[in-house]
Amino acid sequence: MSSYLDKQQAAFKSEAMSVAPKISAKRTLAPPAAENAPSPAPSNASNTSRNENKEAKRKREAQNVVYSQPAATGYGTEAFTQVTYVIEFLKKKDEPKTFREILEYLSQVNAEDRTKTLIAKILRQHERVRWVPDPELKSQTWDSGTFMHRPIINVRTKKDLIAYLQNKADAQGVSVKDLKDGWADCEEAIDELEDEHKILVTRTKKDNHARMVWSNDPSLFHQVDFEFQDMWRKTELPSVDELVRKLQEAGQKPASEDPSKRIKAAPKTKEKKRKAPRKGGKTTNTHMQHLLKDFSHLKR
Numbered sequence: 001m002s003s004y005l006d007k008q009q010a011a012f013k014s015e016a017m018s019v020a021p022k023i024s025a026k027r028t029l030a031p032p033a034a035e036n037a038p039s040p041a042p043s044n045a046s047n048t049s050r051n052e053n054k055e056a057k058r059k060r061e062a063q064n065v066v067y068s069q070p071a072a073t074g075y076g077t078e079a080f081t082q083v084t085y086v087i088e089f090l091k092k093k094d095e096p097k098t099f100r101e102i103l104e105y106l107s108q109v110n111a112e113d114r115t116k117t118l119i120a121k122i123l124r125q126h127e128r129v130r131w132v133p134d135p136e137l138k139s140q141t142w143d144s145g146t147f148m149h150r151p152i153i154n155v156r157t158k159k160d161l162i163a164y165l166q167n168k169a170d171a172q173g174v175s176v177k178d179l180k181d182g183w184a185d186c187e188e189a190i191d192e193l194e195d196e197h198k199i200l201v202t203r204t205k206k207d208n209h210a211r212m213v214w215s216n217d218p219s220l221f222h223q224v225d226f227e228f229q230d231m232w233r234k235t236e237l238p239s240v241d242e243l244v245r246k247l248q249e250a251g252q253k254p255a256s257e258d259p260s261k262r263i264k265a266a267p268k269t270k271e272k273k274r275k276a277p278r279k280g281g282k283t284t285n286t287h288m289q290h291l292l293k294d295f296s297h298l299k300r
Helices: 002-021 044-060 075-093 098-108 113-126 160-165 176-180 187-195 227-232 239-247
Strands: 129-130 148-150 199-203 210-215
Touching: 075 098, 075 148, 098 113, 113 129, 113 187, 129 176, 160 187, 160 199, 160 210, 176 210, 187 199, 187 210
Parallel strands: none
Antiparallel strands: 129 148, 199 210
16 A cells, blocks of 8 residues: 555656746745835826826717707807897887897897897897888998887877777777787776777776777767666566566567476486396317206306
């Protein structure tokens, strides 16, 4: 037994000796760090390399840019918003304003030329703005002339309101809200014309403000004595059910039939739908008919 172990030990030693020259270098281990050694400070070179890597990654990111479409700069939307402010400005001032004065109100004097040109173009074509060309210029420039507010209804006095109502081709009333677009303090004049019986006015129930106005003929107004007005208000009218019989008793033909003679249709009762009996499905186990029993006569 010992001779066998000796042979194995000798073979192992010889193999180890043959492999030893092939090893080029031994692995060296790092020395242990000191206990109170300070942590290494970050170098500027490492920070610079990190920033460069981040910038390189950003450049490599793909951007979904459609070059066939214009960029969404909000340029046109901003111009239309400015025009809305201009209309309120002209409405409040109620006098002609030059384009320079409008730009000063908008704080757009130093804006780009394309922005100012677009605002002037929109104002000239707007239905609520009136553009007056400069009479001293033979050929108008994009910023020449003056701008005024054009109201929905160009009425500013009581005389103008009466003429406007009389010239209407239809009997439709005029909204007081539309009148206030060009005549802000028109309610006092409306009250005076109503007292003179020159216009008819409908008012709101909550605040009693004028809502709609119509033309009226004052010659058709006749003052009724207060005694007759009091008698009119004290007269009681029959109810709707008795009105037909009262007219017939007075020898007048009613326009509608007697409500008491009307045959009321009986309310329709909804019939409950009965469920149809469930039909048996197709028998597939015909080969077992002789083994099954029929219990259909026991169904309720």
